[in-house]
Amino acid sequence: MVKEKQKFEIRIFSYLPNPRIWKTTITSRLSGVNLDIIGTSPESIKDWLWDFNARKLTKKDIAEFHNNTTQGKMGFAVRLYKTNKFLNTQPFGTVPAAFSPDGEIGIFESNSIMRLAARLGENNNNIYGKNPYESSRIDSFLDASLIFSRASQKYLLSINQGQISSSIKKEAKDAFITYMSGIESALNSNKSSYIVGEQLTLADICFFCEYALFSREQITPKSYEGNKWNSITRSIKKNNFHKSLSHYKQLSGRPEFKIDSSEYLKKIEQKIRN
Numbered sequence: 001m002v003k004e005k006q007k008f009e010i011r012i013f014s015y016l017p018n019p020r021i022w023k024t025t026i027t028s029r030l031s032g033v034n035l036d037i038i039g040t041s042p043e044s045i046k047d048w049l050w051d052f053n054a055r056k057l058t059k060k061d062i063a064e065f066h067n068n069t070t071q072g073k074m075g076f077a078v079r080l081y082k083t084n085k086f087l088n089t090q091p092f093g094t095v096p097a098a099f100s101p102d103g104e105i106g107i108f109e110s111n112s113i114m115r116l117a118a119r120l121g122e123n124n125n126n127i128y129g130k131n132p133y134e135s136s137r138i139d140s141f142l143d144a145s146l147i148f149s150r151a152s153q154k155y156l157l158s159i160n161q162g163q164i165s166s167s168i169k170k171e172a173k174d175a176f177i178t179y180m181s182g183i184e185s186a187l188n189s190n191k192s193s194y195i196v197g198e199q200l201t202l203a204d205i206c207f208f209c210e211y212a213l214f215s216r217e218q219i220t221p222k223s224y225e226g227n228k229w230n231s232i233t234r235s236i237k238k239n240n241f242h243k244s245l246s247h248y249k250q251l252s253g254r255p256e257f258k259i260d261s262s263e264y265l266k267k268i269e270q271k272i273r274n
């Protein structure tokens, strides 16, 4: 008997690996939701057709969509092949891009895609809080994370592009301190070792993924090779964020987190040491 392929409940298109997607993969592991993830390396994603049925561009696609390309905005200096259907369902045209199984509904913003995984899993394990107050408090942390993630994204892209400016770095440092201070304060005032309530929630998952993504900034940028690179993470007094950092470390050891993150974080560690 042929085993039926499990039906997916969310399709995600993105470059891979991408810590923003881990928010959803970790949540789905805990809530029992089936994902279908398609994508390629960050370098190759420009050579893909951005669509519900995303794929490597064929000669036929290039001819068909040639006059219909879109200038990439965040992180892409080139024109990207995005189908009209993609842009109709993904109004900001960004990845990660998630879709309902029929491709008709687009869900964007990694925090919202993560919430979808919790909702589809019927909030299994109370991952999205055990009552409306806890759920809304979790939302508060997710909203606050966006301010940090925006500054972090600008900073990481500027590092990649060899165009680090002191104002971008300062903005990222301020946003990092603000976000981490909130997490530290929540961990200090909570009786449990989690950010909200008594157990692991979306707030912890989001914190882990945003911190993991930001940790790339510790790698000496190409434009600084041979010179001393003063990363934000290193310049911060670790004691100020003692609880947050040990929470991050503890989360990184959990099996549902390790699957996505261990290789990625190991590579960062190796690059920092070299």
Ligand SMILES: N[C@@H](CCC(=O)N[C@@H](CS)C(=O)NCC(=O)O)C(=O)O
Binding pocket: 020, 071, 072, 073, 074, 075, 076, 080, 093, 094, 095, 096, 108, 109, 110, 111, 149
């Ligand atoms: N805050 C968003 C960030 C999404 C985003 O900015 N994605 C960039 C890549 S890092 C993108 O898709 N850029 C494509 C474009 O600007 O055309 C999230 O968490 O999902």
